[in-house]
Amino acid sequence: MEHFDRLKSRIIVEEHSLTNVTTGHPEERNVLKLDFFKKNFKINVLSLDESRIVFELINIEFSFVNALRRVLLSEVPTMAFDRIVILNNTSVLQDEILAQRIGLCPVKVDPDLFTERTEGTEPSEKDALEFKLHIKCEKGGKRESDRRDVTTADFVWVPLGDQANMFVEGEEPCLVDVESPIVLTKLLPGQEVDLIAQCFKSNGGDHAKFQPVATAWYKPLPQIVLKRRIAGEAARRLQSCFSPGVIDIHVENGEEVARVANPRLDTISRNVFKYDDLSDSVELSMAKDHFIFTVESTGILSPVDLVKRAIRILITKAQRMLHELNKFEDAS
Amino acid sequence: MEGAERKIAKVPSSDDSCVTFILNDETHTIGQPLHMLINNQPEVEFAGYSVPHILEKKINFRIQTKSQDHLAVDSLRQGLSDFERFWRHTDATFDNAVQRFSNSTTH
Numbered sequence: 001m002e003h004f005d006r007l008k009s010r011i012i013v014e015e016h017s018l019t020n021v022t023t024g025h026p027e028e029r030n031v032l033k034l035d036f037f038k039k040n041f042k043i044n045v046l047s048l049d050e051s052r053i054v055f056e057l058i059n060i061e062f063s064f065v066n067a068l069r070r071v072l073l074s075e076v077p078t079m080a081f082d083r084i085v086i087l088n089n090t091s092v093l094q095d096e097i098l099a100q101r102i103g104l105c106p107v108k109v110d111p112d113l114f115t116e117r118t119e120g121t122e123p124s125e126k127d128a129l130e131f132k133l134h135i136k137c138e139k140g141g142k143r144e145s146d147r148r149d150v151t152t153a154d155f156v157w158v159p160l161g162d163q164a165n166m167f168v169e170g171e172e173p174c175l176v177d178v179e180s181p182i183v184l185t186k187l188l189p190g191q192e193v194d195l196i197a198q199c200f201k202s203n204g205g206d207h208a209k210f211q212p213v214a215t216a217w218y219k220p221l222p223q224i225v226l227k228r229r230i231a232g233e234a235a236r237r238l239q240s241c242f243s244p245g246v247i248d249i250h251v252e253n254g255e256e257v258a259r260v261a262n263p264r265l266d267t268i269s270r271n272v273f274k275y276d277d278l279s280d281s282v283e284l285s286m287a288k289d290h291f292i293f294t295v296e297s298t299g300i301l302s303p304v305d306l307v308k309r310a311i312r313i314l315i316t317k318a319q320r321m322l323h324e325l326n327k328f329e330d331a332s
Numbered sequence: 333m334e335g336a337e338r339k340i341a342k343v344p345s346s347d348d349s350c351v352t353f354i355l356n357d358e359t360h361t362i363g364q365p366l367h368m369l370i371n372n373q374p375e376v377e378f379a380g381y382s383v384p385h386i387l388e389k390k391i392n393f394r395i396q397t398k399s400q401d402h403l404a405v406d407s408l409r410q411g412l413s414d415f416e417r418f419w420r421h422t423d424a425t426f427d428n429a430v431q432r433f434s435n436s437t438t439h
């Protein structure tokens with residue numbers, strides 16, 4: 001019975017269609033009522049490390065989850081290279097290609113320390129970060145070891161104004177290493193790259209290089225119910241229809257029988273409908289108010305920090321508009 | 333209009349219970365959840381939003397209430413206030429969840 005009650009809050013996934021999709025009239029949506037939400041909303045962190053967090057949100061409307069994702073992608077600000085002054089570039093990469101590559105490298109510094117730059121003003125310590133890159137590959141022979149890669153580790157931070165005092169030793173602005181420094185260009189003996197690169201603050205909505213996530217996404221919780229006993233070779237085939245770990249096989253009376261182990265790992269691929277004999281054996285569905293959210297950081301901010309900043313931006317949005325509305329009322 | 337563009341503007345209307353607001357510098361990010369929240373209010377007949385042009389970052393948000401006694405702007409205010417409270421609660425819940433996770437993995 002509990003299964004059928006749960007069905008009301010689930011979208012049924014069939015071979016060619018989705019059913020039970022309508023979420024009901026908004027007036028009936030419990031998850032939109034603040035009291036219900038405060039009592040029933042849950043978050044469980046499923047995994048967390050320095051670059052990624054996976055958490056589930058239970059009893060929340062999908063448009064809120066999507067709002068969080070949209071803000072993570074396009075409204076959480078970071079610093080990124082936005083102006084490159086190339087003094088000398090004799091490498092094989094053209095100036096603009098090198099500049100574009102540099103722009104995409106994440107800059108590890110707390111964006112809150114800076115303000116957005118206003119057009120037409122000179123970059124200052126409050127809105128810019130400057131790095132210098134000057135590498136010359138010494139004249140040598142034709143050996144592999146005579147060449148030199150120019151990487152993000154070769155950038156040298158140049159403090160502007162009072163910036164030297166802003167950062168603790170060991171936590172100065174630098175470029176993010178992705179397992180190892182990012183290669184920007186390669187120099188042959190005699191070639192040189194000499195440039196000054198400045199970072200400004202903006203967000204992903206302006207240019208993807210400012211995006212602090214690599215990336216952020218969510219999926220509704222999948223549910224798989226086996227409608228009948230599936231054994232033997234069919235059980236192995238069923239297991240192959242789903243992502244590894246979703247279906248496992250256990251031995252019962254000498255026979256291999258399939259059972260649902262971890263439906264969370266499923267990608268709702270509907271591969272099971274490939275096989276006529278298995279099409280009617282499972283019921284696939286997705287929850288309407290239970291989501292698994294993943295945030296992968298580019299290395300500038302921690303995943304927990306990212307989520308908190310995104311939520312803060314959403315709160316500030318509402319506050320700003322409420323403030324405007326109150327001014328409205330006073331004016332009229 | 334003087335100075336910086338207002339965040340919220342109103343299409344002139346003679347009826348305060350049926351109003352189209354223009355939310356500047358906003359997108360589906362706030363439009364979708366806000367319209368779902370406002371539709372949930374019992375006094376609201378209709379709430380919806382649209383993006384008038386994809387190259388301009390603004391949304392038209394229309395609210396129609398069931399009676400003249402309920403002003404559309406009050407529904408908008410309630411919706412925004414609820415939106416803020418939803419996210420404050422989410423913030424606190426997230427903090428607890430991260431705390432619980434750290435506690436469980438350090439044991």
